[in-house]
Amino acid sequence: MSKRFIQYAAILGALSVALGAFGAHALKKLVEADTVATFETGVRYQFYHTFALLAVGILYRRMPGKVMEWAGILFISGIVLFSGSLYLLTYLNATETVGLKGIGAITPLGGVCFIAGWVCLLVQSLKPSVHREKKEKSNVREA
Template sequence: METIFMAQFMGALYGLLSVIFGAFGAHALKKKLTPELLQSFETGVKYQMYHAIVLLVLGFNLSFDKPLDSAIVNCFIFGTLLFSFSIYALCLGAAKGNKPRFLGPVTPMGGLLLVVGWGLLLYSFIANLI
């Protein structure tokens, strides 16, 4: 699939899911999660929504004529997937008394991809000035 379509599609999908997950966390999980787990769940929702918006903005504004543009979008897509969805799984697993330990390192890897995506975006702005 074309990168511009993926940016727009995943931005819209992540936005939709973050609203659903946010409502689910605020209503269905409020009594099932500890305050710390609920706060972690909400962090996943916030980061997912932030990056949904970024993907939509990039999808409508990047020219996608450079490999760097695709790299930025891919970092945001996969970083959000790994970061937010691993937090959801960890929180839901902990609520059921089952903490999936293999997901522990996934969250920081997703966070690292998000940082790389933001760094590449910053570099793309600076590169245009030089």
């Protein structure tokens, strides 16, 4: 699982850079400043949580468990729901599509996923580490 989270983080990180470049250069020519700001918020939160997902992938080896897996799943879900809905809103504004502006109601669900992911990371970090316990047991045997 840790390798998969690292792979997703690599893909989402590269996508963050590409989307950020698009927002900084091409998008400004297509939409108003407030729409660019919405898009940039999506990119920023995607990038933050890509790093969080990378951390989950790395920390999973030291602190494996279902709660850590949920942290990674929730960070990915948050990126899709939060950032994805902001990207979709930007697209709808750029194409002047009407009738789908309610898609913004999805954004807070992504925010809840982000918060829950951080809480899962905290909960997993409070559990005794399997790696640490094995090391302590081997030290006792040596003494």
